[in-house]
Amino acid sequence: MFNKRELATNTQIGFIALTSVIVIGAVVVLLIIGIFGGAVGEMERGVEKEKGEKALSWANLCMEVALNELRNDSGYEGGGDPITGADGSCDILTLEPGGGTITITTEGEVSGHIRRIEVKVKENSNPLNVTSWQEI
Numbered sequence: 001m002f003n004k005r006e007l008a009t010n011t012q013i014g015f016i017a018l019t020s021v022i023v024i025g026a027v028v029v030l031l032i033i034g035i036f037g038g039a040v041g042e043m044e045r046g047v048e049k050e051k052g053e054k055a056l057s058w059a060n061l062c063m064e065v066a067l068n069e070l071r072n073d074s075g076y077e078g079g080g081d082p083i084t085g086a087d088g089s090c091d092i093l094t095l096e097p098g099g100g101t102i103t104i105t106t107e108g109e110v111s112g113h114i115r116r117i118e119v120k121v122k123e124n125s126n127p128l129n130v131t132s133w134q135e136i
Helices: 004-072
Strands: 089-098 103-111 113-122 130-135
Touching: 004 089, 004 103, 004 113, 004 130
Parallel strands: none
Antiparallel strands: 089 103, 103 113, 113 130
């Protein structure tokens, strides 16, 4: 039947083939895990960016409210209750006159992400003259 030499050679070939399949399989599994892990991380970064953008939208909302209040009442001093919704909130932090300019700061928050906006408006301008609008 089989002599010892043929049996040893067949066993070695079988061992090499089995080892090759295991190594290649492990490499493929690691590649799949790496690709999947990267995709999950990218999705998480996208969600975080979206929350930051929503927080900025909330800050803009409060700024529009503050500017509207200032437009209707030149003695408006800011403050008041925060505006809240299902996915976030905003607040008018400061309204500081000085040097012919009123500086308004608002803050938006969504799931722990906070964004702030600062707007400068010329004092006693009608209509309101916004000279600066920036995220801080």
